[in-house]
Amino acid sequence: xxxxxxxKGTNIVSYLILVLALSFVLIPILWALITSLKPEExxxxxxxxFLPKKITLKNYTDILFKTxxxxxxxNSFILAIGGVVVTLFVALHAAYAASRFxxxxxxxxxxxxxxxxxxxxxxxxxxxxxxxHKLGMHNTYFYLxxxxxxxxxxxxxxxxxxxxxxxxxxxxxxxLIDGCSKWGALYRIVLPNILGGMLASALxxxxxxxxxxxxxxxxxxxxxxRNVQMSLSLYHEDIGIFWxxxxxxxxxxxxxxxxxxxxxxERFVKGLAVTTEK
Amino acid sequence: xxxxxERKINWTPFLLFLPVLLLISVFAVIPMGHLIKVSLxxxxxxxxxxxxxxxxxxRVLGDSEILKSIFISVxxxxxxxIFAVPxxxxxxxxxxxxxxxxxxxxxxxILPYAISQVASALLWVWxxxxxxxPLNYIIRTMGFSAINFLGNPQLALKVLILVNTWMSFPFAxxxxxxxxxxxxxxxxxxxxxxxxxxLAAFRYVSFPFILxxxxxxxxxLTLRAxxxxxxxxxxxxxxxxxxxNALSLTIYYEAFFNFRMARAAVLGVVMFALxxxxxxxxxxxxxxxxxx
Numbered sequence: 001x002x003x004x005x006x007x008k009g010t011n012i013v014s015y016l017i018l019v020l021a022l023s024f025v026l027i028p029i030l031w032a033l034i035t036s037l038k039p040e041e042x043x044x045x046x047x048x049x050f051l052p053k054k055i056t057l058k059n060y061t062d063i064l065f066k067t068x069x070x071x072x073x074x075n076s077f078i079l080a081i082g083g084v085v086v087t088l089f090v091a092l093h094a095a096y097a098a099s100r101f102x103x104x105x106x107x108x109x110x111x112x113x114x115x116x117x118x119x120x121x122x123x124x125x126x127x128x129x130x131x132x133h134k135l136g137m138h139n140t141y142f143y144l145x146x147x148x149x150x151x152x153x154x155x156x157x158x159x160x161x162x163x164x165x166x167x168x169x170x171x172x173x174x175x176l177i178d179g180c181s182k183w184g185a186l187y188r189i190v191l192p193n194i195l196g197g198m199l200a201s202a203l204x205x206x207x208x209x210x211x212x213x214x215x216x217x218x219x220x221x222x223x224x225x226r227n228v229q230m231s232l233s234l235y236h237e238d239i240g241i242f243w244x245x246x247x248x249x250x251x252x253x254x255x256x257x258x259x260x261x262x263x264x265x266e267r268f269v270k271g272l273a274v275t276t277e278k
Numbered sequence: 279x280x281x282x283x284e285r286k287i288n289w290t291p292f293l294l295f296l297p298v299l300l301l302i303s304v305f306a307v308i309p310m311g312h313l314i315k316v317s318l319x320x321x322x323x324x325x326x327x328x329x330x331x332x333x334x335x336x337r338v339l340g341d342s343e344i345l346k347s348i349f350i351s352v353x354x355x356x357x358x359x360i361f362a363v364p365x366x367x368x369x370x371x372x373x374x375x376x377x378x379x380x381x382x383x384x385x386x387x388i389l390p391y392a393i394s395q396v397a398s399a400l401l402w403v404w405x406x407x408x409x410x411x412p413l414n415y416i417i418r419t420m421g422f423s424a425i426n427f428l429g430n431p432q433l434a435l436k437v438l439i440l441v442n443t444w445m446s447f448p449f450a451x452x453x454x455x456x457x458x459x460x461x462x463x464x465x466x467x468x469x470x471x472x473x474x475x476x477l478a479a480f481r482y483v484s485f486p487f488i489l490x491x492x493x494x495x496x497x498x499l500t501l502r503a504x505x506x507x508x509x510x511x512x513x514x515x516x517x518x519x520x521x522x523n524a525l526s527l528t529i530y531y532e533a534f535f536n537f538r539m540a541r542a543a544v545l546g547v548v549m550f551a552l553x554x555x556x557x558x559x560x561x562x563x564x565x566x567x568x569x570x
Contacts, residue, residue, distance in 0.1 A: 011377075014372045014375075014377065015377075017368060017369070017372060018369070018372060018373075018377075018383055021365070021369055021387060022383070022386060022387065024444065025386060025387055025389055025390055025444070026386065026389075027405065028398075028401040028402055028404075028405045028444075029389065029401060031401075031404065031405050031412055032400075032401050032404060032405075035404065043410070044410050046410070046415075047415055047419075048410060048411075048412055048415055050412065089297070090297040090298050090301060091298070093294040093295070093297060093298075094294060094295050094297070094298040096294055097290075097291040097294035097295050098295075100291075101290065101291035101294075103291075106291055106295070109295055109299070111561065113298055113299075113302065114561070115557060115561070116302050116306050118501070118553055118554065118556070118557030118560070119306055119310065119550065119553070120501075120504075120505045120526075120546075120549050120550060120553045121505055122505055122507050122526045122529050122530060122546070122549070123313065123529070123546035123547075123549050123550045123553075124305075124306060124309055124310065124313070124546075125533070126313055126316075126529070126533045126539065126542050126543055126546050127309035127310070127312040127313045127316070127543075128305065128309050129533065129534070130312065130316070130324060130539070131308075131309055131312070133324060146301065146304075146305060147305055149301060149305075150301050150302060150304075150305035150306055153298055153301060153302070154302075157298060182290055207392065210394070211393075211394035211395070211396075211397075212394075213394065213395060213396045213508045213512075214507050214508050214511075214530070217534075218534055229394055229396040229397075229508075232396050232397065232400065233396045233400075233512055243404060243410070246400070246404075247400075247404060250397050250400050250401065253394070253396075253397055254392075254393050254394070254397050257392040257393065257394070258389055258392045258393065260392070261385075261388055261389065261391065261392035262385045262386075262388070262389065262392075
């Protein structure tokens with residue numbers, strides 16, 4: 001009996017802590033959401049209304065149809081998709097080599113690659129900026145995508161290698177005996193068995209590029225190259241401070257990564273153990 | 279036959295590794311070498327001029343502003359770790375038990391980790407806004423005067439630590455959760471049967487299982503806070519009166535606003551060295567895990 005009561009007590013404490021944590025997480029987000037749904041003229045009212053009487057989507061339609069935000073979304077999509085494709089291609093091959101050709105040398109190469117993920121972003125950006133000018137590739141998608149890829153490839157290689165390690169080599173050996181080449185085995189046998197891992201990697205890289213401000217801010221200069229984060233941070237300079245539209249833009253920018261996380265959460269956050277945000 | 283085998287062993291992995299090695303050489307190794315070179319030269323705008331040896335290092339590291347910014351970075355890191363790690367651990371312990379709505383709680387609590395630094399910064403700037411923000415409204419109705427959180431030299435860094443904690447604790451929580459899930463249940467029950475208290479069971483049974491994870495979390499969050507530019511840049515820009523001007527932000531300003539490349543390069547090399555210490559520790563922890 002007393003054990004039961006004690007258990008109930010700890011449960012109440014647990015829920016109390018959870019509710020506190022939920023409020024901590026949600027209050028800034030909910031306040032932005034409420035603001036974005038208010039008509040602009042009611043936002044600067046005093047006292048502020050916590051539950052607006054009138055709800056409107058005008059701020060969202062304004063952002064999507066009357067500002068340069070769609071261009072920023074397009075830029076971010078181009079960069080993210082380009083970055084995902086290049087990173088996965090490069091990382092898959094390296095991960096395969098690391099998993100299937102185990103030797104002192106390949107292990108050394110793998111740890112060398114992994115150690116690259118510890119180059120601090122802000123440090124490496126100084127020479128990357130100088131290099132982009134030297135190559136005449138400042139302010140281009142191409143250079144930016146390769147830089148994103150170089151930032152992400154180490155941990156993605158590490159991540160995918162874990163998935164390949166779980167695919168039994170017996171299947172490949174059977175294919176090799178049937179006359180398949182080692183490369184053919186990679187594409188026909190290994191790849192179909194690690195699609196889940198590839199998808200998770202793709203999403204990790206997508207979110208990294210989508211959320212990047214600093215790399216793009218250093219390696220681009222023109223207004224039409226701005227990605228979502230840059231456009232968001234410079235919004236008040238472009239349009240003036242209209243908090244309703246500002247927060248509508250903010251909510252829209254958060255949607256893709258937030259949805260991905262809420263659906264897949266810890267299943268792939270475990271893979272983020274080696275992810276550093278630059 | 280033997281010849282053919284040897285050729286396979288030698289060339290296939292090399293070809294497979296080639297794209298990564300090329301990419302890393304061009305975008306990491308060569309730039310890093312260039313950074314060191316620039317740090318040893320006098321520069322004007324983007325041009326590298328004459329070789330000056332370690333003179334840049336002596337000048338920069340003797341600068342009291344730089345020492346101050348290193349101190350700010352340390353406070354920022356320590357503040358984040360002190361809050362984010364225990365919050366993450368407590369939530370992980372709670373969510374590791376079968377509770378109602380467990381999945382929903384996890385899905386929501388992880389949200390801040392998905393949100394970019396720019397978006398997080400703007401969410402909090404608007405929440406803490408001095409004239410129209412809800413928090414200051416509550417403070418005023420309680421009879422106090424409004425607080426300009428980000429304009430106050432005493433408070434700005436503390437607010438940044440709060441926001442970074444908001445962004446970082448989900449990482450700690452999820453890492454702890456996945457570590458806790460590896461602990462065999464009968465081990466804990468056996469400890470209880472032997473008369474261990476809850477605390478003792480945690481200290482002697484669960485804790486050794488999550489020790490490596492704890493180290494990984496501390497290392498990762500330290501690196502993340504140390505190298506963080508965007509959040510600070512958007513929220514305070516280093517102000518007020520330089521009280522949030524962390525080392526990472528100083529590099530950003532020196533390189534891309536003041537175009538003092540030699541100075542930025544010296545700071546970059548210093549930052550790189552400090553990062554490498556943590557990276558070495560991290561790899562040591564991973565290797566230890568592989569042994570067990």
